[in-house]
Amino acid sequence: MSKVKSLEELMKIKEQALQNIKMREAGKRGKIVVAMGTCGIAAGAKDTLKAIVEYMNEMKIDDIAVVQSGCMGLCEVEPTIEVALEGQEPVVYGNVTPENAKRIIQSHILEGKVVSDLVVKRGEV
Numbered sequence: 001m002s003k004v005k006s007l008e009e010l011m012k013i014k015e016q017a018l019q020n021i022k023m024r025e026a027g028k029r030g031k032i033v034v035a036m037g038t039c040g041i042a043a044g045a046k047d048t049l050k051a052i053v054e055y056m057n058e059m060k061i062d063d064i065a066v067v068q069s070g071c072m073g074l075c076e077v078e079p080t081i082e083v084a085l086e087g088q089e090p091v092v093y094g095n096v097t098p099e100n101a102k103r104i105i106q107s108h109i110l111e112g113k114v115v116s117d118l119v120v121k122r123g124e125v
């Protein structure tokens with residue numbers, strides 16, 4: 001892990017750790033975070049979120065939490081989502097249209113294969 005450089009960063013780490021504990025308690029093995037900042041919403045993040053929730057229901061995936069976050073600071077590739085599975089480095093995907101969201105769920109969540117052509121970043125945002 002890299003050095004903590006600010007109080008804000010420390011708070012973020014704390015928040016993340018608490019969320020992870022909550023997730024484990026709820027029997028989840030991971031989470032999908034959908035960035036819902038203003039530019040994400042303008043780029044269609046609401047449709048992306050809807051597609052994720054619907055597809056997860058369709059595929060009966062109930063061990064992955066779907067949560068919303070504010071801006072991830074990646075305007076140019078919105079809508080963005082982060083897929084964080086237990087014991088793995090989180091992966092941030094960009095240009096996540098509803099179709100791409102389905103691809104990500106199918107490949108990353110169900111088959112354990114990262115969708116490399118949509119990856120924007122690996123590791124914590």
Ligand code: FES
Nearest residue numbers: 039071073074075
């Ligand atoms: S304003 Fe936050 S990603 Fe664009």
